[in-house]
Amino acid sequence: MGESHLQSYSGYWGIPEPFFASLFDENDIDLHRSSSQGQAYRRFESIAITAAESAFQRAEINPDSKNVLFIISTTKGNVEQLEKSQNPDSQCDAYLWHSAQRIAGHFHNPNTPIVVSNACISGCAAQLTAFNMLQYNDLYKHVIVIGAEVLSKFIISGFQSFKALSPERCKPFDANRCGLNLGEAAAAIIYSKSSETESLPDDTIIMEAGAVCNDANHISGPSRTGEGLLRAIHKVTKDFDTKRIAFINAHGTATLYNDDMESVAINRAGLQDIPVNSLKGYYGHTLGAAGVMEVILSSIALQNHNVLSSLGTENPGTAMPLNVCMRNSNTNGDAFLKLISGFGGSNAALLFTLNQQR
Amino acid sequence: MEQLFDIIATCRISDKEVLVNQESILHHGQENEQDWLSTIYHHIGLQYPKFFKMDRLCKAGILGAELLLKDYTYDHETVKEDWGIILMNAASSLDNDRHYQETISEDNYYPSPAVFVYTLANIVTGEIAIRHKIGGESSFYVMPDFDEELMRELLVQAFNADPKLTHILYGWANVDHDLYDVRMFFCRRNMKA
Numbered sequence: 001m002g003e004s005h006l007q008s009y010s011g012y013w014g015i016p017e018p019f020f021a022s023l024f025d026e027n028d029i030d031l032h033r034s035s036s037q038g039q040a041y042r043r044f045e046s047i048a049i050t051a052a053e054s055a056f057q058r059a060e061i062n063p064d065s066k067n068v069l070f071i072i073s074t075t076k077g078n079v080e081q082l083e084k085s086q087n088p089d090s091q092c093d094a095y096l097w098h099s100a101q102r103i104a105g106h107f108h109n110p111n112t113p114i115v116v117s118n119a120c121i122s123g124c125a126a127q128l129t130a131f132n133m134l135q136y137n138d139l140y141k142h143v144i145v146i147g148a149e150v151l152s153k154f155i156i157s158g159f160q161s162f163k164a165l166s167p168e169r170c171k172p173f174d175a176n177r178c179g180l181n182l183g184e185a186a187a188a189i190i191y192s193k194s195s196e197t198e199s200l201p202d203d204t205i206i207m208e209a210g211a212v213c214n215d216a217n218h219i220s221g222p223s224r225t226g227e228g229l230l231r232a233i234h235k236v237t238k239d240f241d242t243k244r245i246a247f248i249n250a251h252g253t254a255t256l257y258n259d260d261m262e263s264v265a266i267n268r269a270g271l272q273d274i275p276v277n278s279l280k281g282y283y284g285h286t287l288g289a290a291g292v293m294e295v296i297l298s299s300i301a302l303q304n305h306n307v308l309s310s311l312g313t314e315n316p317g318t319a320m321p322l323n324v325c326m327r328n329s330n331t332n333g334d335a336f337l338k339l340i341s342g343f344g345g346s347n348a349a350l351l352f353t354l355n356q357q358r
Numbered sequence: 359m360e361q362l363f364d365i366i367a368t369c370r371i372s373d374k375e376v377l378v379n380q381e382s383i384l385h386h387g388q389e390n391e392q393d394w395l396s397t398i399y400h401h402i403g404l405q406y407p408k409f410f411k412m413d414r415l416c417k418a419g420i421l422g423a424e425l426l427l428k429d430y431t432y433d434h435e436t437v438k439e440d441w442g443i444i445l446m447n448a449a450s451s452l453d454n455d456r457h458y459q460e461t462i463s464e465d466n467y468y469p470s471p472a473v474f475v476y477t478l479a480n481i482v483t484g485e486i487a488i489r490h491k492i493g494g495e496s497s498f499y500v501m502p503d504f505d506e507e508l509m510r511e512l513l514v515q516a517f518n519a520d521p522k523l524t525h526i527l528y529g530w531a532n533v534d535h536d537l538y539d540v541r542m543f544f545c546r547r548n549m550k551a
Contacts, residue, residue, distance in 0.1 A: 014464055075478060082452075082459040096450050096500045112508065115500035117450055117479040125497060132515040154455070157462045158474035211520070214487040214496040216437045220475045228493060231439055235520070343475065344484030346496050 002328075004311055005283050006169050006181050013153040017160055020168060022183035022283040023151060035106060042078045042093055047186035048103050048148040055144060055188040056107070063107035067141040069133055070104040070113035072096070072148070073126035074288035080152035103146065120251070120342025121212065123147040123291020124350050127189065128210035134193045141193050147292030148186040155287075156182060162220075164255055172252035172278035172310055173259050173324045175317025180253040183284030187293035204355040205299040208335075211235035215345035222257050222341055226265030229341055232349035233269045237337070240351060245274050246333025247307040247325065249298040251340045252278020253285050254312070262339060263318035265347075271337070275325040281312030291340050295350065298336050302354050307331050360551035362517055363526075369425035371398065371418060371540035378425050394538065395421060402428065406489065413454035413476035416485045418540050419445065419531045423486045426527060426544040434491065440524040442495035443483045444516055445542075446509055449534035450479035450500050482531060494523055504530050504541065517547060 010018040024031060024047065033046040041049065052070075056063045077096045084090035092098055100113040116126035123145075130143035159165050159182060166179035191207065194200060213235070215228035223229075248271060250262050259278075266272055279294055286293055301308050309327045316324040338350040370377040376384040376398055384401050386394055395417045399409055404424055409417060432438070454476040462469050475481065480498035487496055495516055501508060513528050529542035 016467065076455075077450075079455055079477075082456055085456075085459070094452055094455070095448065097448060097502045100500075101502070112501065112505070114508070115450075116498070117500050118483075118496075118498050119478045119480050128519075129497075129499075129512070129515075132519045136515050136518055137511065153462060154459065154477075157467075157469040158458065158471075158477060161469040161471045161474055163471075212495045212497060213439070214443070214484065214493055216487040216491050216493045219481050219484045219488070220471075227437070231493065343478050344480040344496065344498075345487055346480065346484065 004169060004281055013156070015153050015156055019156055019160065019165055020181045021151060021156070022181065024184050041102060042081065043150045044078045044148060045099055045102050047150065048072065048146050049106050051148065051186040051188040052103065052107065052144060052146050055190050059190045061142055061190060063109055066110050067139060068109055069111050069140045069143045070100065070109055071126045071130055071143055071145045072100040072103060072113055072115045073122040073145060073292060074115065074148055075117060075119055075122060076149065076155055079154050082154070117288070118346055119344045120287060120290060121340045121346045121348045122288040123293070124210070124338060124340045124348035125212055127207065127291065127295065127350060128212060128348065130191045131207050131210055134191060143191045144188055145191065145292055146186065146188045147289035149184060149287040149289045151182055151184050166254060169312055170254035170280055170284065171312045171314060172254040172280050173316050173318055173322060174254070174313050175315045177254040177256065177259060180255050180280065181284035183286040185283060185286035185289035185293050187289050187296055189292055189296060200355045202356050203303050205302065206353050206355055208240065208351045208353055209236040210348065210350040212346060212348045215347065217345055219345060220343050222261035224261065224264070226261045226268060228345060229262065229265035229339060229347040229349070230268050232347045233265060233339070236349045236351040237269070242271060244333055244335045245271070245337055246302060246331035246335060247275045247277060248337045248339060249294055250276050250278050252280055252310065254280055258341060260319035261341065263320040263322050266322060267320040272321060273323055275307050276322045277308050277310040277325040279308065281310065291338070291348070295338055295352070298338060299352065302336050305331055361548050362514060362551050363545045363547050365543050366546050367426045367430065367544040369422055369540070369542050371422060371538055373538055376425070411472070412485060415451055415453055415531065415533045416476060416482045418533050418538055419482035420485055420489060422529070422531060422540040422542040423490060423527055426542055427490060430544070437491045437493035439493045440522050441492040442516060442523050442526045443486050443492055444495070444497045444513060444526060444528040445483055445531050446499040446501055447479070447530060447532035448500065448502055449532055451477050451481070453533045486527065495520065513545065523547065
């Protein structure tokens with residue numbers, strides 16, 4: 001890992017202004033999959049199915065079992081289909097539950113899939129829902145959380161109108177950061193119920209706790225005092241020895257306000273000495289996929305006793321100082337903290353540990 | 359066995375009428391009205407000018423929350439960490455998404471941040487959190503229909519997962535092609551349970 005997939009696009013999708021982003025192309029992934037009956041899937045469903053397929057294969061779990069639940073995390077699904085306003089099929093495809101049913105239906109899963117749509121925190125909120133489902137619903141043994149987002153003129157023009165996009169590769173937590181880059185992604189995690197009696201294999205990643213808290217402050221700007229994020233951090237770390245935390249994988253979108261807010265919340269929580277990274281410099285902000293994708297990459301890093309560098313950060317400079325991880329390094333810690341915040345004033349924190357013979 | 363929580367208020371906003379605790383308080387068409395949501399706003403005497411900047415989903419959710427809380431005594435000044443909001447619907451923010459889509463056509467391109475910000479389903483939970491200073495969990499789920507069983511399961515799990523949560527505003531808030539369907543509930547943890 002080390003290269004960025006962010007690049008400049010000009011005249012793409014009929015968007016007047018150029019933009020920097022990480023987009024799928026036909027050589028990376030099949031964007032036009034179809035069902036066994038020959039029904040064509042949209043881009044969004046195609047990438048989500050590909051991610052889920054790979055997860056089920058690796059985990060050797062049958063997706064058609066009634067003890068498997070699908071949770072889909074996305075902000076906009078197939079929203080680009082609204083452009084074809086005369087076509088009733090396209091209009092129907094824009095409903096998130098419709099996409100979710102197609103995805104779960106592809107795997108012949110009998111349960112109603114749940115869609116979590118909580119803006120940028122969706123991916124982490126969906127994992128918390130999975131955690132609760134496994135804890136409190138005896139019907140389910142496995143929950144697959146699929147985070148997916150495809151970009152379109154709809155999403156990019158909106159972020160441009162917000163003046164939130166950086167004209168170059170983003171620089172998370174940098175003193176000269178000037179906005180975010182958007183990215184497309186699909187990522188899937190399968191969570192399984194652990195029994196207290198059965199010991200888990202080494203290197204299993206365990207979700208210890210999760211929390212979502214609202215700032216109650218502003219719908220499109222983070223709280224300057226990091227109020228909601230701080231509350232979420234407190235909830236997940238209150239009974240935990242924070243010396244075990246190898247790194248904090250922050251949201252780090254590289255907007256002025258988000259990164260400052262995170263620095264304030266991390267300092268107020270007293271965690272400012274722990275290495276912090278943002279992975280947005282590799283593939284941008286992948287919206288509803290971000291929380292899922294970043295938990296996967298952070299989990300793999302922890303299994304390898306690594307802390308990934310915060311690509312794009314040159315000279316850290318946030319409202320409060322952070323220990324930004326500037327190069328890949330080794331760690332003895334056996335836990336990581338995932339933070340994420342977004343529109344609607346929502347914030348989430350998830351705490352994970354690595355199962356190892358201690 | 360004691361119940362985990364009590365439902366202390368309910369409200370329903372449809373295209374035809376507004377009900378609070380199952381009693382009708384307003385019928386559509388009774389007055390010479392502008393639009394239905396503004397009529398409700400004026401009828402209940404709400405004074406919150408930000409309302410008029412919002413998209414229809416947020417307006418509907420704000421009105422639902424107002425109807426649930428209007429007779430309840432609570433702290434309006436400080437952020438309540440022990441209150442949460444969980445909403446669900448079928449159309450996410452598609453009502454406003456269609457509006458935003460009209461602003462980005464090739465021959466008429468003027469994307470506006472004021473419209474774009476409402477193209478996220480959970481903005482309504484954010485607006486309610488700001489209005490009533492609610493600082494606990496805020497969640498938004500999308501499902502095909504008003505699925506009482508699944509919705510209740512998510513509510514019960516939220517109360518179980520966070521023992522500090524004492525109050526949850528929860529329910530259905532759907533706005534789609536001029537159809538309004540708000541069915542919201544105000545729930546309080548039963549401390550004896």
